[in-house]
Amino acid sequence: MDDTDAILEELFAVIEDRKETLPDDSYTASLFTHEKGENAVLEKLGEEATELLLAAKDDDREEIAHEAADIVYHMLVLLSMKDMDLEELRAELRDRR
């Protein structure tokens, strides 16, 4: 496992923990309990994608990294919401090699 994968694993484990324990002060937990249901995270992904496009158009490398990380985080929340895991993502990527 390389560093990137270890970071994704760690983040996904935190997300799974928040889903299980639902702490009051957790942004992740608020996505799982949102009154809009999964639409909350889907809307977030849409917004972040637009912000990423704008950052790319501006050639703003720092902002591109920031928005890309927001997308990866919200994508992992979505996987968890669908009771999927990182291995399903890895398998899909592996099949494309």
Ligand SMILES: N=c1c2ncn([C@@H]3O[C@H](COP(=O)(O)OP(=O)(O)OP(=O)(O)O)[C@@H](O)[C@H]3O)c2ncn1[C@@H]1O[C@H](COP(=O)(O)O)[C@@H](O)[C@H]1O
């Ligand atoms: N990676 C993230 C992460 N990325 C983005 N976000 C949140 O997603 C929201 C983004 O929504 P917005 O775009 O509305 O926020 P914003 O600040 O206006 O926008 P940006 O400037 O971020 O683009 C912000 O509230 C961020 O805090 C995240 N919240 C949590 N995590 C991870 O999840 C872990 C657990 O966090 P909690 O659930 O809050 O305990 C943290 O330790 C982090 O590792």
